[in-house]
Amino acid sequence: xxxxxxxxxxxxxxxxxxxxxxxxxxxxxxxxxxxxxxxxxxxxxxxxxxxxxxxxxxxxxxxxxxxxxxxxxxxxxxxxxxxxxxxxxxxxxxxxxxxxxxxxxxxxxxxxxxxxxxxxxxxxxxxxxxxxxxxxxxxxxxxxxxxxxxxxxxxxxxxxxxxxxxxxxxxxxxxxxxxxxxxxxxxxxxxxxxxxxxxxxxxxxxxxxxxxxxxxxxxxxxxxxxxxxxxxxxxxxxxxxxxxxxxxxxxxxxxxxxxxxxxxxxxxxxxxxxxxxxxxxxxxxxxxxxxxxxxxxxxxxxxxxxxxxxxxxxxxxxx
Numbered sequence: 001x002x003x004x005x006x007x008x009x010x011x012x013x014x015x016x017x018x019x020x021x022x023x024x025x026x027x028x029x030x031x032x033x034x035x036x037x038x039x040x041x042x043x044x045x046x047x048x049x050x051x052x053x054x055x056x057x058x059x060x061x062x063x064x065x066x067x068x069x070x071x072x073x074x075x076x077x078x079x080x081x082x083x084x085x086x087x088x089x090x091x092x093x094x095x096x097x098x099x100x101x102x103x104x105x106x107x108x109x110x111x112x113x114x115x116x117x118x119x120x121x122x123x124x125x126x127x128x129x130x131x132x133x134x135x136x137x138x139x140x141x142x143x144x145x146x147x148x149x150x151x152x153x154x155x156x157x158x159x160x161x162x163x164x165x166x167x168x169x170x171x172x173x174x175x176x177x178x179x180x181x182x183x184x185x186x187x188x189x190x191x192x193x194x195x196x197x198x199x200x201x202x203x204x205x206x207x208x209x210x211x212x213x214x215x216x217x218x219x220x221x222x223x224x225x226x227x228x229x230x231x232x233x234x235x236x237x238x239x240x241x242x243x244x245x246x247x248x249x250x251x252x253x254x255x256x257x258x259x260x261x262x263x264x265x266x267x268x269x270x271x272x273x274x275x276x277x278x279x280x281x282x283x284x285x286x287x288x289x290x291x292x293x294x295x296x297x298x299x300x301x302x303x304x305x306x307x308x309x310x311x312x313x314x315x316x317x318x319x
Contacts, residue, residue, distance in 0.1 A: 152285025
């Protein structure tokens with residue numbers, strides 16, 4: 001980040017943590033509080049001990065407790081505009097694709113091609129973009145994640161107390177997610193539960209891969225066939241667990257990886273679909289269903305298929 005046009009917070013500040021920020025990781029709190037400060041700098045001042053919690057050093061993974069006092073050293077805050085920081089297409093999507101919103105949380109129809117958060121070469125993702133275009137928001141936190149190339153329902157908390165309740169709903173399996181996926185080839189089954197543990201791996205090129213392994217974490221996905229096409233099968237996928245790349249790896253284990261999956265898919269199939277103008281992973285988080293953590297009302301929120309995916313289905317030859 002350029003150091004031009006910087007504002008300097010010239011003195012040490014002390015912040016008293018309330019229940020609203022209780023149980024939040026120190027790094028996430030600082031990144032939200034110090035908008036405009038590079039993440040690398042935030043981690044550096046914590047590592048060097050310039051940030052103190054109750055007068056002592058703390059790890060970035062430390063979870064805050066109500067009553068904690070955070071010491072923050074003088075920092076430089078770059079006066080970057082949101083236009084120079086957030087991809088214009090993402091900014092437009094964030095403003096137009098809200099499926100549901102109240103005082104406690106919002107549900108966004110996340111576009112494909114955007115990471116949910118910055119890191120790994122991505123300066124800003126969905127959550128950073130939201131924070132920048134809504135500077136008045138006291139709290140905006142991801143409740144769960146979607147792969148960069150996956151579109152659909154993404155749940156974002158607007159209060160720390162709501163974030164905790166939604167995490168509890170996820171842990172207790174009270175938030176039900178359904179996805180639409182287009183599998184390569186004709187899948188003969190109508191319904192199947194894949195119960196295969198998953199383990200994260202790093203391949204020789206440094207790319208993160210997930211593999212089925214008996215020493216991995218338990219993972220379960222229900223696949224239901226919806227429509228058969230000449231060279232593909234539309235399925236509904238219901239993950240009972242939420243492991244990284246779970247649906248993609250489980251689909252590949254069936255011998256029918258998801259169309260457009262560059263990591264776990266089939267090169268020949270992907271080239272075939274690209275020749276028809278289709279260039280993305282066909283995985284869409286279609287629906288979230290759960291009881292509102294405050295009102296108790298049952299919510300069923302659905303994200304319409306992106307036009308590209310809808311067009312592909314309409315042009316496919318049904319069986």
